[in-house]
Amino acid sequence: MLTVGTVVLGVEDMERAVSFWGTALGYVRRDDATDFVVLQPSGGPGPRIAFQRSSVPVQEVPRVHLDLYAGDAADQAAEVERLVGLGARRVDWPHYPKDPDFVVLADPEGNRFCVIDTSR
Structure with missing residues (x-):
């Protein structure tokens, strides 16, 4: 397996x-x-x-990305701020649903990843 x-x-x-x-x-x-x-x-x-x-450019809408899990909305917000403080940036993501349980960020290299509120 x-x-x-x-x-x-x-x-x-x-x-x-x-x-x-x-x-x-x-x-x-x-x-x-x-x-x-x-x-x-x-x-x-x-x-x-x-x-x-x-040397390949970063994909604006990647086919593969990482999902990082946070315990709840407060944990998610704290982790997003911590990651931004480390050099990540918020991504203006046009594909958010009405009430998303995730936040899209990009690492310092531009690779997209999500921080998920797993309590929902």
Whole structure:
């Protein structure tokens, strides 16, 4: 049976991406590689996130993105502010439903991701 081991994002600035996502998720570098960097949870098992250099432009409406889970609306709002403070930016997303349970952000590389209020 297959399981998801690592989600890989293309980036231009490797150290900026590693710094942002490492701090955002509390992840640590698996090793000292520089061309393909893997971050893993610092406290044990869990999905990994990796970065590879890419010169392909970021997709405005990506076919694949990360969903980060927050416990409730207050947690979601606090996490969005924390992530913006780390360098993420809010995305003017034209596809929001009437009462969304998610907020669309972009990391410092422009990769889109969502912060989800899982209490809904």
